[in-house]
Amino acid sequence: xxxxxxxxxxxxxxxxxxxxxxxxxxxxxxxxxxxxxxxxxxxxxxxxxxxxxxxxxxxxxxxxxxxxxxxxxxxxxxxxxxxxxxxxxxxxxxxxxx
Amino acid sequence: xxxxxxxxxxxxxxxxxxxxxxxxxxxxxxxxxxxxxxxxxxxxxxxxxxxxxxxxxxxxxxxxxxxxxxxxxxxxxxxxxxxxxxxxxxxxxxxxxxxxxxxxxxxxxxxxxxxxxxxxxxxxxxxxxxxxxxxxxxxxxxxxxxxxxxxxxxxxxxxxxxxxxxxxxxxxxxxxxxxxxxxxxxxxxxxxxxxxxxxxxxxxxxxxxxxxxxxxxxxxxxxxxxxxxxxxxxxxxxxxxxxxxxxxxxxxxxxxxxxxxxxxxxxxxxxxxxxxxxxxxxxxxxxxxxxxxxxxxxxxxxxxx
Numbered sequence: 525x526x527x528x529x530x531x532x533x534x535x536x537x538x539x540x541x542x543x544x545x546x547x548x549x550x551x552x553x554x555x556x557x558x559x560x561x562x563x564x565x566x567x568x569x570x571x572x573x574x575x576x577x578x579x580x581x582x583x584x585x586x587x588x589x590x591x592x593x594x595x596x597x598x599x600x601x602x603x604x605x606x607x608x609x610x611x612x613x614x615x616x617x618x619x620x621x622x
Numbered sequence: 623x624x625x626x627x628x629x630x631x632x633x634x635x636x637x638x639x640x641x642x643x644x645x646x647x648x649x650x651x652x653x654x655x656x657x658x659x660x661x662x663x664x665x666x667x668x669x670x671x672x673x674x675x676x677x678x679x680x681x682x683x684x685x686x687x688x689x690x691x692x693x694x695x696x697x698x699x700x701x702x703x704x705x706x707x708x709x710x711x712x713x714x715x716x717x718x719x720x721x722x723x724x725x726x727x728x729x730x731x732x733x734x735x736x737x738x739x740x741x742x743x744x745x746x747x748x749x750x751x752x753x754x755x756x757x758x759x760x761x762x763x764x765x766x767x768x769x770x771x772x773x774x775x776x777x778x779x780x781x782x783x784x785x786x787x788x789x790x791x792x793x794x795x796x797x798x799x800x801x802x803x804x805x806x807x808x809x810x811x812x813x814x815x816x817x818x819x820x821x822x823x824x825x826x827x828x829x830x831x832x833x834x835x836x837x838x839x840x841x842x843x844x845x846x847x848x849x850x851x852x853x854x855x856x857x858x859x860x861x862x863x864x865x866x867x868x869x870x871x872x873x874x875x876x877x878x879x880x881x882x883x884x885x886x887x888x889x890x891x892x893x894x895x896x897x898x899x900x901x902x903x904x905x906x907x908x909x910x911x912x913x914x915x916x917x918x919x920x921x922x923x924x925x926x927x
Contacts, residue, residue, distance in 0.1 A: 541640040542770055544770060601684060601687050604784065606688070610787060614791055617791050617858060
């Protein structure tokens, strides 16, 4: 684990302060300062983000078993689509009262 | 280079700048925002309890699952907001310990008992609706880390609103007994809902409004809530326990009986009807789960599964 040193650096940026940081790509650099400079010149010649982060690829810890991200059972009740038709339901109740 | 003075900070605020956690800020901003975020996070974690009580008694398996998912979301919101609050200088542990010691506050509506499935419908539709009105307004706050997580919170609260409205419509279109259940909930919860937005006379000394962390006054938010929900409640054939409640056709604003603000003060300072019981539950679970926290911090990592 180290914050410096040469290698691949992953680049993140955000367009404005209310947006999350988004991955842009990677650069090879000798240290974080150089990685920031290369990131700016490689990815942001035309776009103008308000912030850039770089981090050594070795410091990222990807989840290997991505199948655990799949829901094990039907969890459709967690989605907003579970309640499509609610306006019709409301109309039906209101008509039933009239 | 940004100058480190209250005057320079005030200049940034007046220009409409957004503030980041690492920026220099005067203590009155930092402590005010921290207190607000802590109260919001406390309310999410305490707000999970009134509904949690109804998970075993939910009428169908699907209702049980969707209510469980909602309670899980609320606890998740607490996690998100405690993380943002931590960056302003108070540890999560200190915040949880102050909560269970009764030293810090949570929203008035979570100090009341949930007496029936009608209360679950009302909380899901109207309490979440009231919270969503205030949270939507805070998307325009100038504290950027809070705005970023509020976007996620608001998206999930919108789902909760539908969940609550769906249960409400089932009761509203149901038997006489089901309708009575929701009417009874409205009668008991109306005053706490009016209290929820706070007194209309607060803005003059509201420093968070002055710092543009908050963008709208208590009364503006209450009016928006009344405007959105009262006609819908009435159109379902329910009544509200306030004879003064009506929209003034000339101004478009809602009139209502001024709630007793001493009651709100009593409730949020730890004297609500369910305060002691809920805090005792939170305290007991904090003590019982000490081994879980210790294990998670012990450095032996569990597999993600």
